[in-house]
Amino acid sequence: MIPAPFDYVRPSSLDEAVSVLADAGEDAKVLSGGQSLLPLLRLRLAYPSVLVDVGRLAELHGVRDEDGHVLIGATTTHDEVVRSPIVNAECPLLALAAATVADPAVRHRGTFGGSLAHGDPAGDLPAVALALDMEFLIHSASGERVVAARDFFLDYLETALEPGDILAAVRVPKLGEGWGFHYEKFHRTAQSWAIVGVAAAVRVSGGTGGEPRRVEEARIGLTNMGPTPVRATAVETAVPGLELNGSSYGPTANGNGSNRTNGSGRPGAYGADGAHAGDALRQAASAAADGTSPPTDLHATPDYRRHLAGVLTHRALLTAAATV
Secondary structure, eight states: OOOOOOEEEOOSSHHHHHHHHHHHGGGEEEESSOTTHHHHHHTTSOOOSEEEEOTTOGGGOOEEEETTEEEEETTOBHHHHHHOHHHHHHOHHHHHHHTTSSOHHHHHHSBHHHHHHHTOTTSSHHHHHHHTTOEEEEEETTEEEEEEHHHHEEETTEESOOTTOEEEEEEEEOOOTTEEEEEEEEOSSTTSOOSEEEEEEEEEEOOSTTOOOEEEEEEEEEESSSSSOEEOHHHHHHOTTOBOOOSOOOOOBOTTSSBOBOTTSSBOSOOTTOTTTHHHHHHHHTTTTTTOOOOOOSSOOHHHHHHHHHHHHHHHHHHHHHTO
């Protein structure tokens, strides 16, 4: 289909973009990479009167190391996030998840901020935002405000962004030493949305002088388990103190039938029998779907998604722990 008619504006600064949006009101849309918005325009599921193209504003672009956090401009592409030395050193979970978004063509055009602003619960990055307790820097005609990730995603495709708002950047706290990360995703094909995804950040202690390795803390975000991304709080409460038995992790097949490696290049630390981490960790991971409202669609029923959430959370915890 052909999109409905609209006016196109390419502002030269963030202030000008905010001013244009304020004048246009609720009928305006912000355009950056366009990978989420353009399909909606073609299908006439969105029909704005004005498109404000912020894709070339330098002040919204790039990755910066700022003391205790990493600042990522909203128009930074997925591919740039994947390849950023700062992201890989300080918040590698972002790079792991961004590398699974769609395909290389989309990752080179689609933007980090655009994906988060779209707020799709089947998208890979919103769950990561929750797991890492990100902060969203939002600009409007009334100034700048900061919204925590837990308050940003309100409902299906609905976020804290209001008419006239522009997501300028995202602030990612650094977690420091002792943390391991993994993003585990189950999907039909490499380009498709996640049926279920799990973003895991795990802090591990021990492992020297005969001391057993233990999970000290875990943060887990779930993809496509409700109208918004959610935290697996039942698992986060249950896993601290659990031992990670065994020091070797053999390669095993993932849900798509292939062997996986973690970010360090070692074989993935999850096994179908769960022998390395014991029954306690598997039992804790089985509570991943508690309190969620998974959707039903052509790809999966809610019960199947609940099952996947437990299995993938177990895998993600083990693999994240193995990277420490």
